[in-house]
Amino acid sequence: MRLCDMTLEELIRPEGFDCACGRHHRVGLRFVRIGRGAVAALPEALRAVGVRKPFIVCDQNTKAAAWEKVRTVLDAAGVDYTLYCFPWARVEPDERAMGSLTLAFDPACDGVIAMGSGVINDCCKVLCHAAQKTQITVCTAPSMDGYASDSSSMIVNGVKTTVYNACPAAIIADTDILRTAPDRMLWAGLGDMLAKYIAACEWRMTALINGEYYCEEIAELMRASLRKIVAAAPRLMERDDDTLAAVTEGLILSGVAMAFAKVSRPASGLEHYFSHMWEMFHLDRGLPAELHGIQVGVGTVLCLKIYEKLRTLRPDSVAFQRAAEVFDENVWESEMRRVMGGSADTLIRAEKTEWHNNDPAARAHRFDCIRKNWDALLRIMDEELPDAAQVLALMKQTGMPMLPGEIGENDQDVRDAFLYSRSARKKYLTSTLLWDMGILEDFLPVLE
Numbered sequence: 340m341r342l343c344d345m346t347l348e349e350l351i352r353p354e355g356f357d358c359a360c361g362r363h364h365r366v367g368l369r370f371v372r373i374g375r376g377a378v379a380a381l382p383e384a385l386r387a388v389g390v391r392k393p394f395i396v397c398d399q400n401t402k403a404a405a406w407e408k409v410r411t412v413l414d415a416a417g418v419d420y421t422l423y424c425f426p427w428a429r430v431e432p433d434e435r436a437m438g439s440l441t442l443a444f445d446p447a448c449d450g451v452i453a454m455g456s457g458v459i460n461d462c463c464k465v466l467c468h469a470a471q472k473t474q475i476t477v478c479t480a481p482s483m484d485g486y487a488s489d490s491s492s493m494i495v496n497g498v499k500t501t502v503y504n505a506c507p508a509a510i511i512a513d514t515d516i517l518r519t520a521p522d523r524m525l526w527a528g529l530g531d532m533l534a535k536y537i538a539a540c541e542w543r544m545t546a547l548i549n550g551e552y553y554c555e556e557i558a559e560l561m562r563a564s565l566r567k568i569v570a571a572a573p574r575l576m577e578r579d580d581d582t583l584a585a586v587t588e589g590l591i592l593s594g595v596a597m598a599f600a601k602v603s604r605p606a607s608g609l610e611h612y613f614s615h616m617w618e619m620f621h622l623d624r625g626l627p628a629e630l631h632g633i634q635v636g637v638g639t640v641l642c643l644k645i646y647e648k649l650r651t652l653r654p655d656s657v658a659f660q661r662a663a664e665v666f667d668e669n670v671w672e673s674e675m676r677r678v679m680g681g682s683a684d685t686l687i688r689a690e691k692t693e694w695h696n697n698d699p700a701a702r703a704h705r706f707d708c709i710r711k712n713w714d715a716l717l718r719i720m721d722e723e724l725p726d727a728a729q730v731l732a733l734m735k736q737t738g739m740p741m742l743p744g745e746i747g748e749n750d751q752d753v754r755d756a757f758l759y760s761r762s763a764r765k766k767y768l769t770s771t772l773l774w775d776m777g778i779l780e781d782f783l784p785v786l787e
């Protein structure tokens with residue numbers, strides 16, 4: 340049986356799967372319960388993963404959303420616990436939050452319940468990894484796809500960083516709790532999933548251009564979870580049980596696919612880099628950023644436009660030659676300092692000592708590969724990308740932000756994010772492909 344045909348329960352079997360891609364796929368998740376009243380299964384989940392006394396972590400919003408239900412269930416089952424609620428109105432996933440958790444942690448606890456969504460989960464994964472404790476997650480919003488992933492998005496020394504740890508052992512998603520999530524969090528969950536169209540397309544293309552690892556089974560699992568969410572999305576804002584359950588299951592499946600792949604490729608492409616870059620700009624300016632999934636949704640709209648243009652072109656050796664000749668490492672470096680702020684030094688050093696993406700010979704080799712494989716690349720775009728008008732209509736129907744201006748990103752931030760995304764990490768992105776072809780700047784008008 341193929342991964343995409345399995346239920347979530349089948350996918351999380353402890354022995355994992357030997358895959359046709361040559362790797363063994365396995366996720367540490369052992370217990371999942373999604374649906375109305377799912378929180379009643381919390382004592383069963385604790386038993387299943389061997390936790391007797393949980394340390395429960397929440398913030399003021401997630402406490403208001405879930406604590407009454409969680410407390411009632413735990414008290415009725417006679418489960419002892421220690422509760423910690425962050426005292427701040429807004430919690431950032433950084434050293435301050437981790438210090439606060441460490442100071443409050445009750446060593447008599449043998450596990451952690453993350454009662455929340457993105458930030459609470461990210462922090463609890465780090466805590467559990469450091470303290471070697473088992474994590475159980477009680478979801479409070481269908482707002483992102485990291486519930487089942489084995490990494491946290493953290494701010495380390497003022498720089499947004501992916502920290503690899505472990506996924507929770509159990510996840511409980513009660514639609515009675517999820518229903519109370521604000522509109523923005525539902526939009527964020529949808530935005531994070533629509534991104535998968537771009538991510539899947541980019542993943543397959545880079546396998547061809549860059550010889551990167553690719554697994555068709557995982558890609559198809561991701562497509563299946565995306566189909567599930569897109570089918571449910573028109574009724575998302577009505578918040579009925581079936582829709583909330585379908586969307587949450589899709590988000591959890593997406594995390595499982597990421598954990599199987601051990602890389603972010605199945606879930607994240609250039610659309611996520613718009614978000615990463617904007618978040619970095621906001622951090623540098625000391626301003627709070629928009630929800631991850633909402634930024635990613637806007638990034639997805641931009642990427643759909645980029646691909647619409649790319650699909651009408653062919654690699655042009657003259658454009659490549661000209662761009663390769665005028666590329667000036669010094670100009671790149673000074674622009675990097677302007678755009679990347681506090682992260683510039685680290686990134687410039689990484690490019691020069693490890694990544695070598697700017698290396699003329701490597702670039703020429705990649706361009707050659709793109710030119711020779713163009714028909715195959717076009718086929719991938721045809722197969723992976725959705726009808727843009729349909730996706731835009733779906734987003735519009737939910738009322739979610741679709742333009743950078745609606746989430747406070749100005750034209751300059753959009754241009755900088757697009758042009759320098761390829762220099763933010765080693766990862767080969769759609770923007771790297773355009774740069775390799777010598778046509779990156781030709782795409783700026785598309786973003787307006």
Ligand SMILES: [Zn+2]
Pocket residue numbers: 358359360361362364554555556557
């Ligand atoms: Zn595989």
Ligand SMILES: [Zn+2]
Pocket residue numbers: 483484531607611631632635
């Ligand atoms: Zn994401």
